[in-house]
Amino acid sequence: MAFSYSPDEYESERASNSYLMSMVAIMAGLPLPIVNLLATAIFYFGNRKASTFVRWHCTQALLIQALTLVMNAAGLYWTLSIIFGDNTITNGYISYLITIVSFNIIEFIATIYTAMQTRKGKHVEWWFFGTLTNEIMGSLVR
Secondary structure, three states, X not given: OOOOOOOOHHHHHHHHHHHHHHHHHHHHHOOOOHHHHHHHHHHHHHXXXXXXXXXXXXXXXXXXXXXXXXXHHHHHHHHHHHHHOXXXXXXXXXXXXXXXXXXXXXXXXXXXXXXXXXXXXXXXXXXXXXXXHHHHHHHHHO
């Protein structure tokens, strides 16, 4: 979905910052998956009255972090249940760890790319999340 206008410098910077919030939060709370979502949510709520371009990218960043939270929390719970509980390391556990590590690396690289492109005023839609964001934003972007 393309926007009918080009965002100004200020809008581009704010939209880009919506993705960078999760990068900053990684440094503060790496072992706690909720920290990234909280940082992105705070930035989202702080920009509710911003332009459509900024709100759209804040929404997409929030959705991405919500899925990342769910995946990472499940992995953290599973790991803690192995360390402190009666569970053992299985092939399923190893497969899940490989999956979430791969997802996190891809998400990290894609977030940096999206932040750079958005900072240039380009509209970047992620697969699945872009469509979902368009549905949530509704007629605001049409």
